[in-house]
Amino acid sequence: MATVFQNTGRIVSDRQIYLNELALADMAEPLGFESIWSVEHHFTDYTMCPDVVQFLSYMAGRTRNLKLGSMVVVLPWHDPMRVAEQISMLDQLSGGRMILGLGRGAGKVEFDGFRLDMGDSRELFVEYGEALLKGLESGVMEYAGKHYRQPATAIRPAPFKSFRGRTYAAAVSPESARIMAKLGVGLLIIPQKPWREVEKELREYNTLYREINGTNAPQPISAGWVFVDESEERARDMAMRYIGGYYRTVLDHYQFAGAHMKNQRGYEYYAKMNEKLAVYGDQKAIEFFADLQVYGTPEQVHGKILEIHRQTGNSGFVGVFSYAGMPHEEAARNVRLFARTVMPELQKFDAGAPIDRATPLPDHRFGHRFAIAAE
Template sequence: MRVGYTTIFQGGGDARDDQRVYADELRLCELAEPLGFEMLWGVEHHFTSYTMCPDPVQFLSYMAGRTKNILLGSGAVILPWHDPVRVAEKVTMLDLMSGGRFIFGMGRGLGRIEFEGLRIPMDESRERFVESAEIVLRALETGVIEADGKYYRIPRRDLRPRPVKSFRDRLYAAAVSPESVRIMADVGAGILINPQKDWEEVSADMRKYREQFRELKGAEAPAPMVTGWVCCDKDPVKARDMAQEYIGGYYESVMSHYELGGRHFESTHGYEYYKRLASFIQNKGSERVVDNFIELQIYGTPEQCYERIVDIRSKVGNDGFNAVCSFSGMSYETAEANMRLFASEVMPRVKELPPVDFAELEVAAS
């Protein structure tokens, strides 16, 4: 299994602290390749300290010049927020500058504050994503970009520099809801799983995704990748306390940024799953949702962390795991110790895990 490191640049409430967050996160990112991580991932978010990386391609371009071999992944570029021409150009540029190390991850977005600030109607995200994905992916394969769609009308133009390497085997899309999973099968992307619901539910979503992928593409779907929030310590009690403080604190920031308990999902087209989640939070309270999120993540001793990853793999069949080791106000020292212990005592064993046999996975789930 491939193992990557994901940085999210999570800040606090004080804007004066943003520079320190960037300095600390970049120091951790520069440790990723020497520690043996095979991939480095950045995310895209805007306008709050939830995660402060408005341009993952720019961040990864910087890291391309600071590294030699590590793969560079966007987790994800949110297509409805961008001009497809600029996405295709930036992706091509980064891939050429990095020597073909870029993994293109894309998504359709969820935060109302971001859609409003970027002046894109949230109701249009599903259609915009599909239309933009088709334009960008076709351009990356052919070197030519053009469109005459509902949202994007682009005269035929060559991409220069030209793409020189296909993205078909390094294309992923972030998906949580069943609606998004179906869309990602339609565009032919592998799934980036950011756990927010029980792994049994995710397993069911992945079965449907593989079925639809076969139907639409006439081929087997690529194995998904899982991102997990990690709290690793040799003392199980300390690791549990870390999980409560940091993973729990992180999910509270998720609920705040995305307004997960908000009633706006009731009238927003394309976000049916989040309408149901919002109703659950309104009725049951946020504490139960936070506790559930903690239990979906990777915390404990190195052995417990390894066992959690193996259990997830047995349910969803992922061939990659991306660790988030710095978040929710961790000091640099705490984050570095967390990252180093995971890298030295968990990651080597995870890398040895063989590819999942999907036929066996389907039988086990039936």
């Protein structure tokens, strides 16, 4: 499960949001979840977790076996040497429980706040990612690139366990997926585009990964916004209200409809989203996103998660249960019902078994054929 610390509309204080989300996070291990995740964002109500490694370090001390996932550390906003130290330290504190997720970011408000040019983000991500991943394997950070130059310097405490096979990166654009294959990392999938498009890009990524690395790519991890209720009608209503409400915050935070996205260097894929938003409007985009997520009765939620696996071959599913101003009591009920009714069935499932893709999913399950995405 993931906690994202949203304060939509500022109905309550930031302090109360933290109390609520930390209470949910404390439920993860007792309820039987295998991992806890959070995200990195800055400066707005969208997600108030500016340091995901700090949050995971806190959770490392409050848990015994729970794995700790970053979804994601946005590399262009950090000094890679400091990131390497933080990651190695968390892995030491937790006994090797970290799952490392990386990304390059797409929020203009965040790049502006850090006084960075968004146009450099792809090159920064590649250089920082190469330096970081090599450093975590060798214990020494050393790199000579266009943007990043680091003389050979030891990471202390030294990494004691390889991050290969437990490093993932968020990739929305096809260009980013190719970068991840070259870096040798798995993919973290956030459902935001038609599943057949995701499936096509995964095939291309898997082929390129094998060509470059000589081995099969790690199974991806998929995340999704979850609302489960015994009533199908209430689940649908609440999903449109809260999952739809979450996507409104995405549009506000990332400014996908903004003029800057039309010609932003390194974000050419997002210019297409800008055009589609102009054609379809916000409401269609919101409905499309909500229908890609996981909501319904326990049986429907279970089925949708297995459908996602059939499309992506993912090894795990990360659920977000509290978002868009959802009352804390509702979020806690959402988590508990999922843990009691859906999770036991999912944990019986072998995610590594061969996948039957013979029967295509009907198009109407996944809304209109346009993609609006965040990275």
